[in-house]
Amino acid sequence: MKINQRAKGPANKRRAWRILEAPEEKPGADKSPAGRRSREKHRELRRRAWHILEAPTGEQPVVDSDTLHGPALPDDSTVNFVLDLALRIGEVQMSSGAGASDVTATILAIANALGLPHCEVDVIFTSITVTCHRGTDMNPVSALRVVRSRSLDYSRLSDTELLVRQITRGNISAEEAYTELQRVTRAKHPYPRWVATTAWGGLAFFITLLIGGTIDVALIAMVISAVIDRIGRLLNRFALPFFFQQVVGGMVATVSAIAISSSGLITEDKRTLVVAAAITVLLSGLSTVSAVQDAITGYNVTAAGRTMETALMSAGLIAGVILALKIAVKLGLPPTTPEVPPYSPQLLPIMIVGGAGAAACFALASYSRLRATLVSGAAGAIGAAAYGLLVLGDFEAVSASAGAATLVGFAGGVLARRLRVTPLVVAVSGITPLLPGLSTYRGLYNLAVDPSTNISTLMTAIAVGLALAAGVVLGEYLAQPVRTGLGRLERKLAGPRMAGPLDQGRRVD
Numbered sequence: 432m433k434i435n436q437r438a439k440g441p442a443n444k445r446r447a448w449r450i451l452e453a454p455e456e457k458p459g460a461d462k463s464p465a466g467r468r469s470r471e472k473h474r475e476l477r478r479r480a481w482h483i484l485e486a487p488t489g490e491q492p493v494v495d496s497d498t499l500h501g502p503a504l505p506d507d508s509t510v511n512f513v514l515d516l517a518l519r520i521g522e523v524q525m526s527s528g529a530g531a532s533d534v535t536a537t538i539l540a541i542a543n544a545l546g547l548p549h550c551e552v553d554v555i556f557t558s559i560t561v562t563c564h565r566g567t568d569m570n571p572v573s574a575l576r577v578v579r580s581r582s583l584d585y586s587r588l589s590d591t592e593l594l595v596r597q598i599t600r601g602n603i604s605a606e607e608a609y610t611e612l613q614r615v616t617r618a619k620h621p622y623p624r625w626v627a628t629t630a631w632g633g634l635a636f637f638i639t640l641l642i643g644g645t646i647d648v649a650l651i652a653m654v655i656s657a658v659i660d661r662i663g664r665l666l667n668r669f670a671l672p673f674f675f676q677q678v679v680g681g682m683v684a685t686v687s688a689i690a691i692s693s694s695g696l697i698t699e700d701k702r703t704l705v706v707a708a709a710i711t712v713l714l715s716g717l718s719t720v721s722a723v724q725d726a727i728t729g730y731n732v733t734a735a736g737r738t739m740e741t742a743l744m745s746a747g748l749i750a751g752v753i754l755a756l757k758i759a760v761k762l763g764l765p766p767t768t769p770e771v772p773p774y775s776p777q778l779l780p781i782m783i784v785g786g787a788g789a790a791a792c793f794a795l796a797s798y799s800r801l802r803a804t805l806v807s808g809a810a811g812a813i814g815a816a817a818y819g820l821l822v823l824g825d826f827e828a829v830s831a832s833a834g835a836a837t838l839v840g841f842a843g844g845v846l847a848r849r850l851r852v853t854p855l856v857v858a859v860s861g862i863t864p865l866l867p868g869l870s871t872y873r874g875l876y877n878l879a880v881d882p883s884t885n886i887s888t889l890m891t892a893i894a895v896g897l898a899l900a901a902g903v904v905l906g907e908y909l910a911q912p913v914r915t916g917l918g919r920l921e922r923k924l925a926g927p928r929m930a931g932p933l934d935q936g937r938r939v940d
Contacts, residue, residue: 517541520594522559530728533855628660633795636650639653651688652705652708656684658683662680663676663679673747681755682751685751752875753878779820782818787811814864835902867892870895874892
């Protein structure tokens with residue numbers, strides 16, 4: 432109140448107004464440096480009071496034009512080099528069957544570790560695009576790479592993942608990583624081709640034992656599958672599309688089994704097992720697991736592309752088997768209705784051995800090294816034992832397959848990274864013995880020989896395949912918080928990881 436009373440007088444009003452006026456130079460003022468400094472300080476105090484009490488009427492202060500907004504990034508050549516390195520690593524993962532979420536996390540982790548903290552990644556089935564944002568004053572840099580080929584070389588995938596770990600931990604420079612990646616991609620397979628052919632035959636051998644065949648029938652299935660692999664190798668040299676290779680494989684498997692049973696080497700009821708084993712070999716390696724993983728994690732375009740590829744390859748196999756059965760009927764060969772062998776507790780040890788051998792043979796045929804092969808064999812044994820126990824417990828095929836695949840995914844997710852093995856290798860190999868080769872053949876036989884029957888058997892086979900893929904993804908997801916020392920980190924992830932780093936790095940927006 433006293434302050435207001437003091438301001439009412441004329442002298443007080445002039446005194447208060449002078450605070451807001453620009454300072455004036457008085458006559459006879461001290462011209463010394465000390466006096467000038469005192470006057471400058473007085474002017475500065477008045478200017479502060481002016482800006483506090485009155486809105487500014489002059490020009491606003493201008494931000495320094497040299498100030499950049501956003502993260503400070505390297506020059507253009509370094510940005511292009513890092514993006515090309517990340518894209519090439521993503522291409523290796525994508526061509527080896529890794530999921531789109533795994534590829535995205537890998538590229539983001541590499542870019543962040545090499546100094547590009549703000550990147551966006553778009554992955555579809557046939558291409559990968561990366562965009563690096565460089566603030567408001569510089570144009571973003573985009574790079575694209577097309578995924579032209581697909582291959583089952585798990586040694587290359589494992590070596591690439593080890594390289595990614597070195598990059599994200601800062602143990603290797605971008606130039607050294609690029610040189611190492613070229614060495615990995617240009618290296619030959621770790622085993623000769625005949626080893627892979629023998630492994631494909633071994634897969635058919637153990638699958639035959641798994642579904643109730645004897646040693647002699649398993650040996651015949653082994654020879655037929657090895658021949659199919661060599662024929663496919665020959666056709667691949669002529670660049671024949673894989674669809675037609677599947678047609679040829681299905682025909683050779685069915686015709687060979689019918690011819691051998693007609694010659695009396697095996698009984699007619701056993702030829703079903705030979706064809707079923709060959710069909711399982713031809714179905715293995717398809718990207719069913721990756722398709723389901725992409726669909727679950729939200730990459731619907733990539734999931735649709737993988738699903739279309741799997742459906743097309745399966746259609747080629749179906750066409751080959753049906754065509755061979757039609758030819759057999761026209762030639763008057765006696766048809767034999769495929770029957771499902773009964774399960775009993777006495778067959779459980781054989782199933783476990785067959786599952787372990789089949790999974791290990793698939794990993795070896797996909798050029799996995801010794802450690803990954805052994806871990807895959809253990810996963811196959813776990814899956815076969817779980818499936819056998821569930822079937823003996825009166826579970827249907829779809830439920831038993833889903834439960835066994837979940838256990839395979841969980842065990843592989845917990846143990847694979849601890850043993851420095853890519854979980855994708857363990858997952859795909861572990862469920863290979865459970866693929867519905869026999870159900871597929873039964874469904875195709877009904878379509879070719881007895882068209883009046885329904886397609887429920889074939890639909891059951893499809894359901895089993897989807898249950899296996901979904902179970903593996905679920906098991907990997909459940910394994911994330913259980914891994915020793917990684918639970919807190921992995922709870923932050925958006926979905927299961929079957930390849931690539933666990934941490935994609937901190938995003939800078």
